[in-house]
Amino acid sequence: MVRVTLHEVAQEAGVSDSTVSRALRGLDKVDEGTRERVRLAAERLHFSISRNASSLASGKTMRVSVLFADKLNTWFDSSVLQGVYEVLFREQYDIIPNTVSTYGQLQSFFDRLPADNNVDAVIVTSINLEPGQTKVLERLTIPTVGLDSRTIDGFDASVLLNDRKGMHEAVSLLQRFGHRRIAFVGQPAPGEFKFSSQLRGTAFVQEARLAGYGDQQIFRFDTGKIADYRTYDEAVNAAAAQVLSLAPMPTAICVETDDFAVPLMASLRHYGIRIPEDLSIIGFDDANIAAAADLTTIHQNPEDMSRTAAHKTLALMRGEILEERHTMIEPILMLRGSTARYVPKAAR
Structure with a gap:
């Protein structure tokens, strides 16, 4: 098969060879009408410019790194990858996922x-970045964007979820339903890192106090780190034991994530707790598993958040000034069957 040349694309589009080169490499000084005419001509002739040659000429690598903690196969991280891919791939960028499990690995990543x-x-x-790592970000000559980060420090732009608002919605619902003994159940931390989701426990307690709950009406269960347990089921059962051992037991709990709330519901039911008759449960995330489990939860959309982050990244790589550097996303309460009004045992 004869290889189509750049000159043939130029003839097809009615422009010079250099204009074709600039247009296909995404360089400035080519108006959008000409760029589109060149693109269509290249498409008709099945011509593609070498990515390596384009990168060398433009000074761009056409790669964006997305840094994750530990694993990529979680609901949140896989959703983030999908959203980033949808935006950046259309602009001919490759997405390079990187994972780190310890602060040492994180520091090594930033050092390199x-x-x-x-x-x-x-x-x-x-x-959650340490102060020294945010200083590294500030010194970088490439754009850095935080997604669901605990802070905006050091980032050129960020997209954050308003976890405090989510906890306000959860506490308000439980209060309207008449629950006076409420608790927050944390998920075991996967490693050394502190994640944005871990802010939810503090926010829950703060919102409960603002709503008028006293210290004897608010409880918080810490489940430590996942490394403290032999299996995930063991961690879930340990959390269930904490809830069951409190006398009198709370009548409603909020759980850090849906992924922990759903198996916790199953464990509590195994020990005879009726949901929501004996105990109302609220999760957080609105992961795919939540609707199937009929779990009341706080909805967030990591695909939309990551698309927003990717668009900010594109704009920064182009040297554009962002109208809004840091975006706060508001979560939404999703009411389902795991919550109900509190009914005293004597009235049941």
């Missing part, structure tokens, strides 16, 4: 960035 010079931007997902 300036010397490697192999990505055009970095999106950091959910990880």
